[in-house]
Amino acid sequence: MAGSQVSLKLLINSETKKVLFAEAGKDCVDFLFNILSLPIATVIRLLREQGMVGSLGNLYESIENLNETYIQPYQKKDALLKPIAPAAAYSVPLLLFDSTVVTEKLFYKCGCCHNFSYSDNQSTGCTNCRRQMTSPMNYVAPPTEQKSASSEGGFVKGVVTYMVMDDLVVTPMSTISSITLLNKFNVKEVGSLQEKLVHIGMNEVYNAYVHISTSIIGFGF
Structure with missing residues (x-):
């Protein structure tokens, strides 16, 4: 807070x-x-x-x-x-x-084949082999806009x-x-x-x- x-x-x-x-x-x-x-x-x-x-x-x-x-x-x-x-x-x-702010979002890919599809839910089936997509991929958020020296935040x-x-x-x-x-x-x-x-x-x-x-x-x- x-x-x-x-x-x-x-x-x-x-x-x-x-x-x-x-x-x-x-x-x-x-x-x-x-x-x-x-x-x-x-x-x-x-x-x-x-x-x-x-x-x-x-x-x-x-x-x-x-x-x-x-x-x-x-x-x-x-x-x-x-x-x-x-x-x-x-x-x-x-x-x-x-107290824990979510700053990253996890995505998952198939660990059994080289399919490039991914999902944010481990229960999703791979579009290629149909196995569950359980291998995590870390989402890296884009950098925030450069703030000026007088930036106050808020709205x-x-x-x-x-x-x-x-x-x-x-x-x-x-x-x-x-x-x-x-x-x-x-x-x-x-x-x-x-x-x-x-x-x-x-x-x-x-x-x-x-x-x-x-x-x-x-x-x-």
Whole structure:
């Protein structure tokens, strides 16, 4: 995990007790955007570790408990239970993954003949001799793009501040956009506005994951 906490500043109308918007930095926006890249099974696995219950958790457990007898010989449970998240997400604050990050993918070839076919599953039959392709071939990932000296990683640039609305609309922050929002919320007295710095830790993140998982499918999940 790249970080254990991110911060954002809330602008609150003290008269109506309503949060108008949040002023957020790169780390917070990277976290919000990269939630979209997480496989649903990854979210469920994280929530189960915190005692999540519900239909999606039951679905996950059903796969775990399913006997290998009922699974196709070329399929593996981990393909559904532990899908590989995008590599970029591993550098984002508050996105938790297994401690071992998959950086290589194994492919297999036939060890009995000189067939050039290969597969990512040892149960696959060779297209030439039909024997299982069990001889490993290491996949070497291409070099990553050369990063500039000011490269920050993540998804968005850190040279600007971002505005996050309560419906999760995220836009670059500017003086004009701020004034427009104040007019939209009918704020008459600037003196009624208060700033509040809040910190997002793992409890808030798990709550966000719960909200996401219950919103994906509307069948009481």
